[in-house]
Amino acid sequence: MINERRNFLKALSAAPLLSGISLTTQASTGLNQKKVVVVGGGFAGATAARYLRRWSDCEVLLIEPNASYHSCILSNLVLTGDRSLDAITFNYTNLETKFGVKVIEDSVSRVDSANQIIYLSSDTEELNPINYDKLILAPGVAFKxxxxxxxxxxxxxxxxxxxxxxxxxxxxxxxxxxxxxxxxxxxxxxxxxxxxxxxxxxxxxxxxxxxxxxxxxxxxxxxxxxxxxxxxxxxxxxxxxxxxxxxxxxxxxxxxxxxxxxxxxxxxxxxxxxxxxxxxxxxQQAPDIVRFTLHPDSNQAWASVNPLTYASTSGEVVNAANIHVIGDSQATLQPKAGHIANAEAKICADAIIRDFLGMAPYANPMTNSACFTPVNHEEASWISAVYRFDGNQVVTEKVGNSPEANMENYQMMFDWANNLFNDSFG
Ligand SMILES: Cc1cc2nc3c(=O)[nH]c(=O)nc-3n(C[C@H](O)[C@H](O)[C@H](O)COP(=O)(O)OP(=O)(O)OC[C@H]3O[C@@H](n4cnc5c(N)ncnc54)[C@H](O)[C@@H]3O)c2cc1C
CATH class of the missing domain: 3.50.50.60 (FAD/NAD(P)-binding domain)
Incomplete structure (x- = not known):
């Protein structure tokens, strides 16, 4: 069990799949001329932006309406006064200064997939289109x-x-x-x-x-x-x-x-x-920006994606494959959770860079999910799951839970969360 718990923590810091490709090689292939626009700076979008820049020299624009991100993870402890809201609030300074992500404080109002452009909500006249080579939609959930x-x-x-x-x-x-x-x-x-x-x-x-x-x-x-x-x-x-x-x-x-x-x-x-x-x-369902962009005819609740790349598989719009959807908005059987959104983001970033380099996506991606769940103010349990690609779709490899709620899990919960926060916003 201890090994299994440690694996959660290790899984987040897994070696980058593209670490072997030097920036010089990337420049010679024109990767630094490519532009990725990421919509939404939550666990999914922030991680994707961070890793795209960590692994490549392409231009990355992150569009997020809020200057600060409040994590839902650990937020139940704010309800009980056991954590402050400040302790689970993050900004995008590290993404900008350490990784060179360009952050725009705005929201995306419309995507024109045919022309590969987006418009910002502040641009009410739609006079300033922003073009993209790849678009990552990571806006989380909307409520019904x-x-x-x-x-x-x-x-x-x-x-x-x-x-x-x-x-x-x-x-x-x-x-x-x-x-x-x-x-x-x-x-x-x-x-x-x-x-x-x-x-x-x-x-x-x-x-x-x-x-x-x-x-x-x-x-x-x-x-x-x-x-x-x-x-x-x-x-x-x-x-x-x-x-x-x-x-x-x-x-x-x-x-x-x-x-x-x-x-x-x-x-x-x-x-x-x-x-x-x-x-x-x-x-809940995916926000309008996902549903109206990718499923305008069927208006389906969550976005269909290829789990090797997280590219949209919508047959309802042109250029759908240059639009990727990660995190809670996508429709695979993986849970809608922050830990796995971080994992999906890395698979997506890796696949996008490979595509820019003319390479096929990695064929056997695996993701994992972890949730530490406090049952009182000093004891917690955990649930974990591992998913793999079976050649056709995402399938569940393994699911498990802690045999009991205890104080050790409660402390481990903070290590796990800090690791995830750092790997997404740090
Ligand atoms: C109480 C609670 C406890 C949780 N505990 C856990 C846990 O223990 N483990 C775990 O793994 N997960 C947990 N989760 C789930 C986790 O918080 C979510 O699954 C995760 O936040 C999803 O990440 P995301 O990036 O897809 O969406 P979000 O985190 O919601 O981020 C989406 C971002 O997109 C932005 N956005 C939306 N629309 C637009 C637009 N049009 N233009 C630009 N930006 C836009 C939003 O402002 C937001 O910042 C918990 C959730 C809750 C509610």
Whole structure:
């Protein structure tokens, strides 16, 4: 088990696949004339920009609307005051100064794939097109909100970190004895599969520490914890009567039918109740910039890609193969998670450089995913998975979880996270 855990940490710093190709050789092949535009500076986009410049001399433009990036990883600890938001906030200075990435603080409003150009949101008249040889789309996830009377700005999902996390923390801190809190697990594919259960443990533990008798309803359309899977293994014995958090009621295979303006919640099974804090985590899909660009006709939720290169395989637009999609927006079976987004980014960067050099992509890429999940303020579990290419698609090689939650894992979680943060933004 110790070896397996160490492998998570080692996997991030794997030797660059292209380290053998000198910059002189690259210059002679015209690589320094190539331009890659990366959209989104999260774990996927920042890593891709960083490694493209680390491994090659091509021009890299990173477009990101925010000057700072707030990591979702470890953000549940901000809800409980065990971590500050500052400690999980990063900027793009290192990418600029150490690696020569050109960072533009803006968002991309439209991609013209036929002409290989993008437009920035600030360029409302579309007078300043930016051309690219390769485009990497890494904008993460967008939320699908139901058509209810509640103003969703008043009930934070906190599934993107930053102000939403601070808002949810405030709601939790305002809870009094006998209040009710609701946490909703999204249905379908969503960012960080164990995350809602991890968040429930963190909040229940925090309220216990504060001596608050709050009842928490965890509503799960997927019924994940009743199945045989790594998430169920990690969270067994946590929720319900006789378990670590008896005040958490796990409501499986049901969903919220409506939330009223007064925060009255009705479930599909007809039950209704009022909640003083609501963490409704909506269903998710790739942002419009991905779906409208690559799947304009079908408008499919996530972008189809070739897992050897992460090039789009959309048949709906021209030049799709010069547009790559990495991280949460892409549609392979890999989980939507930061650790694996970092791995996908390196495969994509490597494939792009090889393509510029007239080389075929590496034929046997493997990726891995790790998630350390605190179950209280001093113990954590972990889940890991390894994926490989079977000649046709990404398949799961191996999935596992820690045999128990313990304090050693809790400490290891910070080493793992710091390693990932450095490898993406450092
Ligand atoms: C509570 C929680 C806990 C988590 N824990 C873990 C964990 O333990 N392990 C793990 O591996 N993962 C974890 N994750 C998941 C992880 O945070 C995400 O999977 C990861 O952030 C995905 O990276 P990304 O780069 O694809 O997207 P993001 O990190 O969301 O980055 C996307 C970026 O694109 C930018 N953007 C969007 N649209 C545009 C546009 N049009 N133009 C320019 N820029 C744009 C956004 O501003 C953003 O900065 C957790 C998530 C949550 C919510």
């Amino acid at each position: 909100y139901p058509n209810w009377s509640i103003d969703f700005d008043t009930i934070p999902h906190a599934w993107k970190a930053g102000p939403q996390i601070e808002m949810l923390k405030q709601e939790i801190d305002n809870l009094a004895d006998d209040d009710t809190m609701v946490i909703r697990v999204p249905s379908g594919a969503y960012r960080c599969p164990p995350g809602p259960y991890e968040r429930t443990c963190a909040i229940a533990d925090y309220l216990d520490r504060k001596g608050r008798a709050v009842s928490i309803k965890l509503i799960d359309p997927n019924d994940t914890l009743s199945g045989a899977n790594v998430i169920a293994n990690v969270f067994s014995g946590q929720f319900g009567d006789g378990n670590r958090y008896p005040n958490v009621e796990y409501i499986a295979a049901d969903d919220i039918a409506e939330i009223s303006m007064d925060k009255d919640i009705t479930l599909n099974n007809g039950d209704s109740f009022n909640a003083q804090a609501i963490n409704y985590i909506p269903d």
